[in-house]
Amino acid sequence: MPPAPGDHDARRRDVSEAVWRVLAARGFGQLTLRAVAAEMGASTGMLTHYFPAKRDLVRYAHSVAEERTLAALYGDLDVTGLAALWKYLLDVLPLTPESVAMNRVWVSFWDAAIGDEELAATETARYERWRGKLRPHVLAAVDKGEIPADKEVDDVVASAAALTHGLVVQSLFDPARFPPDRQIQLIDDYLRTLTCPSATGSTRFPAARQASDTPTP
Numbered sequence: 001m002p003p004a005p006g007d008h009d010a011r012r013r014d015v016s017e018a019v020w021r022v023l024a025a026r027g028f029g030q031l032t033l034r035a036v037a038a039e040m041g042a043s044t045g046m047l048t049h050y051f052p053a054k055r056d057l058v059r060y061a062h063s064v065a066e067e068r069t070l071a072a073l074y075g076d077l078d079v080t081g082l083a084a085l086w087k088y089l090l091d092v093l094p095l096t097p098e099s100v101a102m103n104r105v106w107v108s109f110w111d112a113a114i115g116d117e118e119l120a121a122t123e124t125a126r127y128e129r130w131r132g133k134l135r136p137h138v139l140a141a142v143d144k145g146e147i148p149a150d151k152e153v154d155d156v157v158a159s160a161a162a163l164t165h166g167l168v169v170q171s172l173f174d175p176a177r178f179p180p181d182r183q184i185q186l187i188d189d190y191l192r193t194l195t196c197p198s199a200t201g202s203t204r205f206p207a208a209r210q211a212s213d214t215p216t217p
Contacts, residue, residue: 007116010128015036015047015050018039019031019036019060019061019064020068022036023061023105023108024038024101024104026108028058028061028105028108028109028114028163029059029108029111031061031126032057033047033057036057058112058119058175059119062119065102065105065109066126069102072165079139080137081135081137081144082146082195084140085138085160085191086135089160089183089187090187091135092168093168093183093187094129094168094171094175094183095172103172104172106151107168107169110123115204123124127161129159131157131158131161133156134160135157136152138153139153146194147193147195147196148210151194156194163186163187163190167183167186
């Protein structure tokens with residue numbers, strides 16, 4: 001007798017949780033059916049019902065990571081322009097234990113994606129979506145006079161994204177040199193280089209300060 005739909009959904013949630021724990025602890029490179037089964041206290045035979053091959057498991061793991069990332073990012077904001085842009089950039093940085101784990105997962109995924117055209121395409125699309133989330137805030141900053149109108153919006157978005165991901169990598173490998181406070185300060189300093197002279201000294205991005213409240217272990 002096949003499992004009831006509720007049982008199937010509950011088991012799939014269990015699999016998702018186990019996949020995430022393996023990803024956070026070991027990365028995509030060590031993601032195997034055996035590792036997930038051990039994390040669940042189950043047999044690999046049970047998991048082959050969901051994932052006939054490692055490729056299927058990796059794709060599912062990517063969807064789990066994407067779902068968790070979207071749930072953690074892009075919350076409602078009560079600010080606009082540069083303050084909103086800064087908040088979104090800080091959401092990506094490894095400033096808390098949870099965001100450290102999330103970034104470890106994504107950095108480990110790059111190795112799998114770089115040698116697989118389909119995975120690479122999904123990663124390209126993910127970064128395009130992220131830049132698409134940042135762009136309206138850059139436009140708002142231009143409209144508010146915080147960023148000069150002669151700045152190329154797409155270049156600002158690209159440079160902000162590149163700096164943020166560079167900080168992600170450096171802080172994961174060298175957390176002592178790039179603790180949360182320094183990451184925030186570097187983003188702060190970068191955004192000030194974009195501001196109009198009239199905005200210099202007045203842009204404190206207070207809404208983002210709370211992101212550093214939880215220290216990275």
